Amino acid sequence: MYERIKGFRDFYPGAMAAHRQVVDTVESAVAGYGFREIATPALERTQLYVDKSGEEIVEELYSFTDHGGREVSLTPELTPTVARMVVERHQELSKPIKWYSTRPFWRYEEPQQGRFREFYQTNVDIFGSDAPESDAEILAVAADALTDCGLDADDFEFRVSHRDILGGVLRSMDADVDVPAAIRAVDKSEKIERAAYHDLLVDAGLDLAQAQSFADLLDAGDLDAVVEFAGTDEVAAAVENLREVLAAAEDFGARRYCTLSLDTARGLDYYTGVVFECFDSTGEVGRAVFGGGRYDDLIESFGGQPTPAVGFAVGVMNSTLPLLLQRAGVWPEEAVSTDYYVLSVGDTRPVAAEVARDLRARGNVVEADVAGRSFGAQMGYADSINAETVVIVGERDLENGEVTVKDMESGDQTAVPLAEFPGERDRPTYDDYA
Numbered sequence: 001m002y003e004r005i006k007g008f009r010d011f012y013p014g015a016m017a018a019h020r021q022v023v024d025t026v027e028s029a030v031a032g033y034g035f036r037e038i039a040t041p042a043l044e045r046t047q048l049y050v051d052k053s054g055e056e057i058v059e060e061l062y063s064f065t066d067h068g069g070r071e072v073s074l075t076p077e078l079t080p081t082v083a084r085m086v087v088e089r090h091q092e093l094s095k096p097i098k099w100y101s102t103r104p105f106w107r108y109e110e111p112q113q114g115r116f117r118e119f120y121q122t123n124v125d126i127f128g129s130d131a132p133e134s135d136a137e138i139l140a141v142a143a144d145a146l147t148d149c150g151l152d153a154d155d156f157e158f159r160v161s162h163r164d165i166l167g168g169v170l171r172s173m174d175a176d177v178d179v180p181a182a183i184r185a186v187d188k189s190e191k192i193e194r195a196a197y198h199d200l201l202v203d204a205g206l207d208l209a210q211a212q213s214f215a216d217l218l219d220a221g222d223l224d225a226v227v228e229f230a231g232t233d234e235v236a237a238a239v240e241n242l243r244e245v246l247a248a249a250e251d252f253g254a255r256r257y258c259t260l261s262l263d264t265a266r267g268l269d270y271y272t273g274v275v276f277e278c279f280d281s282t283g284e285v286g287r288a289v290f291g292g293g294r295y296d297d298l299i300e301s302f303g304g305q306p307t308p309a310v311g312f313a314v315g316v317m318n319s320t321l322p323l324l325l326q327r328a329g330v331w332p333e334e335a336v337s338t339d340y341y342v343l344s345v346g347d348t349r350p351v352a353a354e355v356a357r358d359l360r361a362r363g364n365v366v367e368a369d370v371a372g373r374s375f376g377a378q379m380g381y382a383d384s385i386n387a388e389t390v391v392i393v394g395e396r397d398l399e400n401g402e403v404t405v406k407d408m409e410s411g412d413q414t415a416v417p418l419a420e421f422p423g424e425r426d427r428p429t430y431d432d433y434a
Contacts, residue, residue, distance in 0.1 A: 005117075006111065006117070007109075007111040007116050007117025007118065008116065008117060008118045009116060009118070009318055011317075013336045014334040014335045014336055015334050017332070017333075017334065017335065017336050017337070018331060018332040018333065018334045019316070019317050019322070021332040022149060022316055022317075022321070022322070022325065022332065023102055023120075023122070023316045023317070025145070025148050025149050026102075026122050026145045026148075026149070026314065026316055027100070027102060027122060028148070029141060029144045029145040029148045030100045030122065030124050030141055030145060031100070032141075032144070033098070033137060033140075033141045033144075034098055035098040035099060035100040035124060035141070036098060036099055036100070037099075037100055037101060038082070038085070038099045038100070038101050039101060039103070040075070040078060040081045040082070040085070040101060040103065041075070041081070042074060042075060042103075042104075043066075043072045043073070043074060043075070044072065044073060044075055044080065044081060044084075045070065045071065045072055045073075046058065046061065046063045046071040046072060046073045047071065048080050048081075048084065049061060049073060049076065049080060051302075052080050052270070052301075057076075058073075059108070060076065060107055060108055060109055061073040061074070061076055061106075061107070061108060062074040062106045062107075062108055062117075074105075074106040075105055075106070076105055076106060076107045077105060077313070078101065078103075078105070078121070078123040078313065079123075079125075079270075079295070079298065079311075080302070082099060082123070082125055082127075083298050083299050083302045083304070084302060086127050086299055086304060086307065087299060087302050087303055087304035090299075090304055090305055090307070093127075095127070095128030095129070096126050096127060096128040096129040096134065097125075097126070097127040097128055098125070098126050098127075099123075099124075099125050099127075100122060100123060100124045100125070101122070101123055102120060102121070102122040102123075102316060103120065103121070104118055104119065104120050105118070105119055105120070105121060106118050107119075113287075113323070114285070114287060114315075114319055114320035114322075114323050115287075115318075115319070115320075116318040116319075118318060119315055119317065119318035119319050120315065120316050120317035120318060120319070121313045121314060121315050121316065121319070122145075122313065122314050122316050123311065123312075123313040124138065124141060124142070124292075124311050124312055124313070124314075125309060125310070125311030126138065126309065126310050126311060127299065127307055127308070127309045128307055128308065128309075129308060129310075130294075130296065130308035132241065132244035132245045132247070132248045133248050133252075134308075134310050135245040135248070135249075135273070135274045135294060135310050136245055136246075136248030136249040136251070136252045136254065137252060138292060138310050138311060138312055139158060139160075139245075139249050139252070139254040139257070139258065139276065140249065140252035140253060140254040142158070142254075142278065142290075142292070142312050142314065143158070143253070143254045143257045144253075145314065146278070149321075149325055149330060150325070150328070150330030151324070151325070151328055151330060153256050153257060154281060155280070155281055155282075155324070155328045156257065156278055156279065156280060156281055156289065156324065157257060157258070157259050157278070157279055157281050158254075158257050158258045158259065158276045158277070158278055159259050159261035159263075159264040159276060159277050159278075159279060160242070160245075160246065160258045160259065160260060160261060160264065160274065160275070160276045161242075161260075161261055161262050161263070161264040161265065161274070161275055161276070162238045162239070162241065162242040162262075162273060162274050162275065163183065163265065163266070163271045163272055163273060163274075163275055163293070163294075164234060164235070164237070164238035164241075164272070164273060165226060165235060165238045165239060165242065165262060166182075166183050166186060166218075166262070166265055167179050167183065168230055168232055168234040168235035168238055169214065169217065169226060169229065169230045169235055170182050170183075170206075170214070171232075171234070172229075172230040172231060172232050172234075172235065173206065173210055173214070174210075175205050175206050175207065175210055176205050177204055177205035177206055178204045178205050179204075180269050181200075181203070181204040181205075182200075182201055182204035182205070182206070183265045183269075184200075184265070184269075185197060185200035185201050185203075185204055186218065186263060186265040187264075187265040187266060188200065189215070189263050190263060194215075197215060198211045198212060198215065201214060201215070217229055217262075218262040218263050219262075219263065221260050221261070221262055223239045223242070223243070223260070226239060226262070227239050238273075241273065241274070242274060245274050246258060246260075258276070264276065264277050266291055266293055270295045270297065270298050270301075271293045271294065271295055272294050272295055272296045272297055273293065273294030273296065273310075274293055274294050274310070275291070275292070275293030275294070276291060276292060276293060276312075277289075277290070277291035278290050278291065278314075280324050280327060282327070284327050285320055285323045285324050285327055287320055288320070289314070289315075289320045289321055289323075289324050290312060290313060290314040290315060290319075290320070290321065291312065291313075292310070292311055292312025292313065293310065293311075293312075294308070294309065294310040295309050295310070295311075296308040296309060335386055336385055336386060337365070337385075337386050337388075338365050338366070338367055338382075338385045338386055338387040338388065339359070339364040339365045339366060339387075339388055339389065339427065340356075340359050340364055340365070340366045340367070340387065340388070340389050340390070340391055341366075341367050341368070341378070341381070341382035341385065341387035341389075341390045341391070342355050342356040342359070342366060342367070342368040342369075342390075342391045342393060343368075343369065343375070343378045343379065343382065343390055343391065343392045343393065344368065344369050344378075344393050344394075345375055345392065345393065345394035345395060346394060346395035347395065348393045348394060348395055348398060351393050351398060351418070352368060352369075352393040353368065355391055355393060355403065355421070355422075356368045358422055359391075359422060362422065362426040362427065363426065364426075364427060367382075367385060367387070369381075382408065383408065386408075387408055388407075388408060388409070388429070389405060389406065389407060389408065389429050389430065390405075390406040390408060391403055391404070391405055391406075391421070392404035392405075392406060392413075397415070397418075398418070400415070401417055401418050401419070402415045402416060402417055402418055403415075403416055403418055403421055404416070405421065405428070405429070405430050405433055406430065407429065407430035407431070410430075412430055412434065413430065414430060414433050414434055416433045420433075421433075
């Protein structure tokens with residue numbers, strides 16, 4: 001017997017039905033804002049990720065040499081791919097470009113709670129707008145996707161910050177500081193001891209007193225104090241931009257989910273402006289559920305024209321969103337559902353098949369026997385697939401010009417003239433004929 005590869009999962013029909021419902025809900029929320037679906041390849045040239053993240057990224061990739069001698073990798077994220085797509089057709093694409101997709105990704109890392117080597121994300125991006133409204137729309141669509149899944153304001157929060165506030169404050173200090181390294185230290189601050197956090201800031205170029213002052217300033221979250229501390233136009237502009245985004249988020253209905261959190265940094269170096277991370281408000285799901293932010297320099301770094309961009313990616317399978325939905329008690333039931341089972345008894349296949357086709361044509365999920373089973377076996381199967389209604393097409397029924405309609409929950413059934421079923425109704429049930 002073959003064993004499943006570590007870090008990968010199987011989804012049987014019941015579990016897949018729950019995940020499909022979540023994916024459909026998230027995608028419906030995103031599409032409602034006018035984002036257009038795209039599809040992208042599973043393979044890209046490995047150099048695409050090396051150029052973005054450095055040679056060390058190869059250790060985290062499923063990379064190999066293909067039969068044509070090309071160095072390729074299974075895609076670990078979508079951003080480089082969509083950046084490539086924007087660069088290729090920049091002139092012919094109407095701005096702003098609003099795209100989304102749901103697909104699998106692969107990273108060779110140690111599996112843990114909510115993290116697998118194969119995972120599925122819905123990625124949502126806006127290219128071509130640097131207006132605060134675009135950042136606010138990203139926050140709004142993310143919030144709507146979560147609330148449409150059944151969550152409310154007590155279940156999650158968006159911790160919102162601004163990378164230029166962090167970088168600007170660091171650059172304003174009298175130190176030869178490695179700004180990206182210091183920001184990565186901020187990103188780790190809630191996961192490590194305070195002293196270790198200070199040590200990382202010192203390693204980035206601050207002295208201990210500066211590290212402590214910087215950390216305390218971020219903790220206080222007082223934007224006026226931040227502007228006064230830095231005393232630079234860069235920080236003042238970043239604070240103003242953050243305030244404008246939050247004001248727009250208020251108008252878009254998302255401000256209630258946002259918490260100012262200057263300790264939120266997002267570890268990836270390509271973020272340039274407002275950033276956010278979604279967390280379980282109760283803390284039961286300890287890791288960030290997902291995150292996003294602005295990355296205005298990425299398209300240009302891939303050889304394209306300067307193009308502002310903002311987006312987020314939420315893991316819809318093999319990730320932390322299912323953990324949050326389960327914690328909140330709104331995870332869909334892991335079970336298949338069936339509108340009708342058409343049960344055939346005796347030599348009634350032509351009529352049973354016609355009934356099944358008619359019901360399907362009205363948009364229903366319909367199963368019928370394909371294994372030549374007995375009446376009892378068919379009823380057992382109908383129960384196992386959670387059929388709401390069983391339509392019994394038997395020889396005796398047909399002699400009387402009837403079929404039997406049975407409600408599976410109550411067990412009640414009644415004879416219905418064949419000419420009246422399904423009749424004018426799109427989804428007739430026992431109650432329509434009782």
